[in-house]
Amino acid sequence: MVTIKDIAQRAGVAKSTVSRYLNGGSVSQKTRAKLDEIVKETGYTPNTFAQSLKAKHTKMIGMIIPRLDSYSANEVLASIDASLRDQQYQLLITNANQSIEREIENIYTLAKQKVAGIILMATIITEAHRKAIAEVDIPVLLLGQVGEGLHTISHQEYEAGFTMGSYAKNLGHKKYLYLSVFKEDVAVGQLRAQGVLDALKEGADRTVEVIETSFSFQEAYEQALVILPSTQATFIICATDNIAMAVLKAAHTLDMSIPQQFSLAGFGGYATTSIVTPSITTVKYPYKELGKVAVEQILELVSGKPMKEHIALPNRLEIRESTVPF
Amino acid sequence: MVTIKDIAQRAGVAKSTVSRYLNGGSVSQKTRAKLDEIVKETGYTPNTFAQSLKAKHTKMIGMIIPRLDSYSANEVLASIDASLRDQQYQLLITNANQSIEREIENIYTLAKQKVAGIILMATIITEAHRKAIAEVDIPVLLLGQVGEGLHTISHQEYEAGFTMGSYAKNLGHKKYLYLSVFKEDVAVGQLRAQGVLDALKEGADRTVEVIETSFSFQEAYEQALVILPSTQATFIICATDNIAMAVLKAAHTLDMSIPQQFSLAGFGGYATTSIVTPSITTVKYPYKELGKVAVEQILELVSGKPMKEHIALPNRLEIRESTVPF
DNA sequence: CTCTTTATTGGAACCGGTTCTATTTATGTA
DNA sequence: TACATAAATAGAACCGGTTCCAATAAAGAG
Numbered sequence: 017m018v019t020i021k022d023i024a025q026r027a028g029v030a031k032s033t034v035s036r037y038l039n040g041g042s043v044s045q046k047t048r049a050k051l052d053e054i055v056k057e058t059g060y061t062p063n064t065f066a067q068s069l070k071a072k073h074t075k076m077i078g079m080i081i082p083r084l085d086s087y088s089a090n091e092v093l094a095s096i097d098a099s100l101r102d103q104q105y106q107l108l109i110t111n112a113n114q115s116i117e118r119e120i121e122n123i124y125t126l127a128k129q130k131v132a133g134i135i136l137m138a139t140i141i142t143e144a145h146r147k148a149i150a151e152v153d154i155p156v157l158l159l160g161q162v163g164e165g166l167h168t169i170s171h172q173e174y175e176a177g178f179t180m181g182s183y184a185k186n187l188g189h190k191k192y193l194y195l196s197v198f199k200e201d202v203a204v205g206q207l208r209a210q211g212v213l214d215a216l217k218e219g220a221d222r223t224v225e226v227i228e229t230s231f232s233f234q235e236a237y238e239q240a241l242v243i244l245p246s247t248q249a250t251f252i253i254c255a256t257d258n259i260a261m262a263v264l265k266a267a268h269t270l271d272m273s274i275p276q277q278f279s280l281a282g283f284g285g286y287a288t289t290s291i292v293t294p295s296i297t298t299v300k301y302p303y304k305e306l307g308k309v310a311v312e313q314i315l316e317l318v319s320g321k322p323m324k325e326h327i328a329l330p331n332r333l334e335i336r337e338s339t340v341p342f
Numbered sequence: 343m344v345t346i347k348d349i350a351q352r353a354g355v356a357k358s359t360v361s362r363y364l365n366g367g368s369v370s371q372k373t374r375a376k377l378d379e380i381v382k383e384t385g386y387t388p389n390t391f392a393q394s395l396k397a398k399h400t401k402m403i404g405m406i407i408p409r410l411d412s413y414s415a416n417e418v419l420a421s422i423d424a425s426l427r428d429q430q431y432q433l434l435i436t437n438a439n440q441s442i443e444r445e446i447e448n449i450y451t452l453a454k455q456k457v458a459g460i461i462l463m464a465t466i467i468t469e470a471h472r473k474a475i476a477e478v479d480i481p482v483l484l485l486g487q488v489g490e491g492l493h494t495i496s497h498q499e500y501e502a503g504f505t506m507g508s509y510a511k512n513l514g515h516k517k518y519l520y521l522s523v524f525k526e527d528v529a530v531g532q533l534r535a536q537g538v539l540d541a542l543k544e545g546a547d548r549t550v551e552v553i554e555t556s557f558s559f560q561e562a563y564e565q566a567l568v569i570l571p572s573t574q575a576t577f578i579i580c581a582t583d584n585i586a587m588a589v590l591k592a593a594h595t596l597d598m599s600i601p602q603q604f605s606l607a608g609f610g611g612y613a614t615t616s617i618v619t620p621s622i623t624t625v626k627y628p629y630k631e632l633g634k635v636a637v638e639q640i641l642e643l644v645s646g647k648p649m650k651e652h653i654a655l656p657n658r659l660e661i662r663e664s665t666v667p668f
Numbered sequence: 669c670t671c672t673t674t675a676t677t678g679g680a681a682c683c684g685g686t687t688c689t690a691t692t693t694a695t696g697t698a
Numbered sequence: 699t700a701c702a703t704a705a706a707t708a709g710a711a712c713c714g715g716t717t718c719c720a721a722t723a724a725a726g727a728g
Contacts, residue, residue, distance in 0.1 A: 065394040066714035109435040392684035
């Protein structure tokens with residue numbers, strides 16, 4: 017392997033000169049030309065580790081995702097990857113596999129890799145998260161969830177819920193079922209739910225039942241099989257498209273027809289919701305945009321500039337076949 | 343930041359002793375106990391970069407995936423991530439975004455990160471691939487595709503095709519349509535296709551039409567909209583489940599019913615194929631197993647042990663609602 | 669044609685570890 | 699008790715870069 021020393025020897029200069037040449041310091045035309053040639057000839061590239069030993073950090077951004085098979089995470093990831101590339105940064109992805117411990121652990125692991133910044137897609141923010149973030153002394157950007165006092169980019173969850181609730185209300189339905197997720201998840205379990213409920217609140221002849229289910233397709237499916245036969249609801253709103261898909265499948269299994277027996281809607285804008293029959297009404301989130309903004313912001317943070325503590329992106333209702341007037 | 347020097351000073355020993363302590367060299371009970379305490383107290387962890395400077399490689403395995411939104415890639419990824427963790431290795435994921443150039447580029451990038459080994463999910467193996475693999479001097483394991491002279495773990499593609507073909511033949515259909523992908527893809531475009539065709543070959547009253555389409559859902563969908571109205575086929579086999587889903591959607595759009603008008607089958611065992619209606623007959627690939635074996639093998643290679651050049655995993659036909667006898 | 673000022677350059681120290689060698693200390697054996 | 703052998707340790711060199719400082723060379727001013 018060719019090192020800076022080899023280059024220096026070949027060129028007959030000190031290695032500090034080569035280092036300056038590589039990093040844009042003052043070097044004469046003559047030596048620059050000579051080095052240009054030698055570097056090209058030898059195909060020399062500096063050893064990243066030697067560089068990072070002294071440098072405070074690398075040209076890498078670490079990203080922690082909750083699971084590898086999440087549609088939304090992958091959409092965001094793809095966008096972040098592309099944007100980061102434009103800025104000559106490398107993306108280092110680690111998987112927390114739905115475990116809070118692994119999330120924390122990965123923060124430290126990435127810090128050890130001396131990434132310049134960390135983008136964290138968490139589901140909940142615990143004290144341990146805050147402690148880790150404070151300790152690593154690397155900018156951390158939260159994605160999707162809001163963390164008091166931490167830099168955050170998220171979706172307008174409350175508004176999404178409210179939009180969906182209002183849409184449903186205007187269709188004239190009286191009995192609603194909202195399939196939510198655990199409350200510890202602030203973005204989905206609280207804000208999104210609250211938006212829906214607030215929109216549907218007024219009016220005495222309207223009832224909204226809320227049942228808690230899981231992000232997992234399989235679990236939601238099994239629960240739906242139990243709930244559907246007895247529900248009075250003519251409009252079912254699910255906290256995620258994944259849950260909506262599970263309800264759809266359960267309906268098929270039970271031989272119930274949508275939207276004849278009940279309307280169905282979800283959140284997320286997952287690609288599959290437009291493929292199934294009937295296609296499912298959903299709120300489409302701008303994942304690509306989220307990724308783009310996230311990269312802009314983390315790089316700002318990395319370069320020491322301040323950012324607004326919290327940025328929330330708007331979303332859009334997408335009406336499809338699964339919802340009809342009462 | 344606390345360094346090995348600090349630890350050494352506190353303990354009143356040389357840093358070489360601390361290094362030995364950390365790496366399991368010979369250290370007396372007394373010093374070991376003292377160091378145990380000091381390390382715990384200070385929360386010291388060695389600087390990875392300093393370690394990697396001398397070490398030939400790190401405890402990281404790099405993985406290059408073709409796209410971030412591929413179901414199969416994610417399944418494999420999840421499994422590899424878990425297995426690698428068990429072995430105290432870190433997984434570094436990079437996305438080639440369907441570009442051959444980026445695949446090559448990522449091989450070099452990962453090499454610069456001094457990963458111990460690289461797992462490459464490529465679609466085709468070019469000369470540039472071989473050149474890069476030879477140059478980086480790091481074990482590279484091919485996943486999914488077979489590369490002459492390179493270490494490979496793949497699926498039994500031909501057998502999968504043959505199984506599906508035989509199954510279809512036994513249902514008594516006469517006219518088949520096989521939606522394939524570009525031939526440069528050896529695993530899917532050649533082997534899988536050949537298996538299907540070979541199974542369906544014999545018999546004079548049987549016809550098989552082959553049309554080439556794309557891995558992309560959208561493109562396959564648009565093509566299906568054109569093909570379906572005029573096809574005579576009563577059994578459509580798609581090279582991937584993704585394509586099968588596209589055909590299903592096109593059928594819905596065109597108001598054609600499956601399996602009444604034609605049977606439909608795919609390959610892959612994607613989760614969504616069991617969710618849609620009708621659920622789609624497919625060949626289920628053991629992604630988890632593939633990941634597990636891949637980790638075993640790459641670690642063998644990393645430790646210098648030889649492996650069989652080519653390992654191919656078996657798969658299994660999964661019969662669902664979308665296919666019926668003629 | 670000197671004297672400053674500025675642009676280049678070389679050398680040494682350093683980043684935080686690992687590893688080799690020589691030395692000291694402990695242990696076992698005759 | 700003396701001697702051989704094994705275990706533990708210190709010190710120095712090294713990995714491949716960056717950075718600081720002093721020295722030299724080139725350029726501009728008087």
